[in-house]
Amino acid sequence: MNHAYEISHLLAGVMLVTSFALLYQQRVAAVLNTFAAQSIALALAVAWAAWSQGRPDLFITALIALTLKGIVIPVALHRTVARLGIHREVEKVVGVGVALMVGLALTGLAQALLFKVTHGTASHAREELALALAIILLGFLMMIVRRNAVTQIVGFMSMENGLILAATGARGMPLVVEVSVAFSVLIALFVFAVFVFRIRERFDTIDIEALDRMRGDRR
């Protein structure tokens, strides 16, 4: 029974490492590849939870994570980036060093917070949850410190990966995993259809900086 938790921790740990990797990538293509790797790790973690908890419905979640977030979305984003000819370099608000330091602090915060609070629950669940919270916070961080629309979307989806990990870690939580997967489909479609193309149509760039010029009241 013990190594079941060790494997799920290992996979959650791999996801956390990829979250850090997302922060220090210099090129948009590398960000997309790292995100794909994180999604595949998520799919494995969910599949392992499905097997070890005896919940076959979770296999659907794993399959969707693998195909959609591991393959379809990264490939589609690669093609979008190539076709739109946007900046291949990641545009940063703060440097890699600062981002990594803040990320480290956030990870420590997540561990400290959850270990302090959840002393009553089973130890494996709280460790999983602490890792998931760290991944969520790193996703936020990425949305804040990266400027380009594509990298912000990746930050958001990486945050969602953390949420799905947290939901599978909570034993026996009904309904929500399926629903959250449905949402990631919806959000992905939405992001592609509505934003990337419309922003392109209007600005010839998907740099959020261009949007910020319109900030505030019309004068």
Add this chain to the structure above:
Amino acid sequence: MIHAYQVVVAAPYVAALVLLVIPGYRLGAIANVAASALTFGAGLWLMVSERVVSDYAIVDEFNIVFIVINTLVGFTTALFSASYIGHEIETGRLTPNLLRFYHAMFQAMMGSMNLALVANNIGLMWVGLELATLITVVMVGLYRTPQAIEAAWKYFILASVGISLAFFGTILIYLAGQPVLGEGVPAMTWNLLQAAASRMDPAILDLAFIFLLIGYGTKVGLAPLHAWLPDAHAEGPTPISAVLSGLLLNVALYALLRFKMVVAGQPAALDPGPIMIVMGLVSLIFAAFMLYQRRDIKRLFAYSSIEHMGLMVFAFGMGGPLANFAGLLHMTMHSLTKSGIFFAVGHIAQAKGSQRIADIKGLSVTHPRLAVAFALAVFAISGLPPFGVFTSEFLILTTTFARDPWLALLPAFGLLVGFGALLMRLQDTIFGEPVGPAHRVDASSVPLVLHLLLVLTAGIYLPPVLVAWFQRAAELLG
């Protein structure tokens, strides 16, 4: 046997599917009104039908208040939209296809809000609220101008942060409930969670409430998480601004209050009251000062919504039957008045072809009747008697004063600051030399007049039946 709550949720969704295939926007607009009328009828029917507590649905005195307001304002907004939206086709801002999409999305949004309100499952409630939010994001970007896209993008990013935090909070509530109620659906069911709250781990409840407060608080528009709200109101179609301010903020507040009821059931957990009081006051006073610098009329009233949501959160944070009663009443009055104001703003924008306050001078000369209606609506929202908003604000201030006289000074100060700003802007728009074009207004004034009459009636005479009903809901809130 079909129960009313099933109609309230299902009718808008069915209507959304039908509206997707109806050709011609005039027919679509009529069908939209008919579907909203049906839902409103079901909402009224809910008041007299049996109370429900099942695995997935709950109908009690508390959420009926929200459902009736939701379906009523949904209906009047559909009515307003039907007479308003044809103009957008003439000016070329929308195409018939986009309008068909708009009508379908309007119904889907109403259905999702109703789903969130009747859900007895915290996961299902999250789904309803998030669906409604995502649909409004699309609606805000409907005009596809650069400003609309920026507003929609900002809304999307901030809303998704809210979505994620609220979901993590939901998982934590499940983790708190699971040891007491067992694995699976029971640990996500409202009434069971509330009943079992005293046996849950207080530390997990604390953490969960913080996440839920930030997550759902983003949607309520509490400062400093409000940045999406003014942009989203200003750039979307006016009927959507009316629904955003009048309804979606309420639904988010409803979710927050339900979780407050759960956390309050565990005395060892943190007291949600003081946190809500502080966040409410910060939003109220901040928004009141922000009102002075607005140049866009829809942004002005968006900040006024932040101000009033802050006051409600303050009242609910005070707690107790009286403050809760005042909070519920204020929510009702604000929904009716604010959506009425946005109807008036829609008329003004059509008359003047602009939303800029500087372009809307001399309304009393060019459109006297519209000017009077708008002035009355602004008097109502700024809390002048004899309108209903005055009653509810007075109640909130007096209950606060009875408990802590010094604390009452802060909301009173915020309200006075906001009052001054609104009257200044009202003067700018109503009086002075008319500038710019003065078009004829085609939109129907029936919804606006109806809302004003309701708010006026409530200010002069609140029927005892209504008072008793609000009191029962306020007691449930604890």
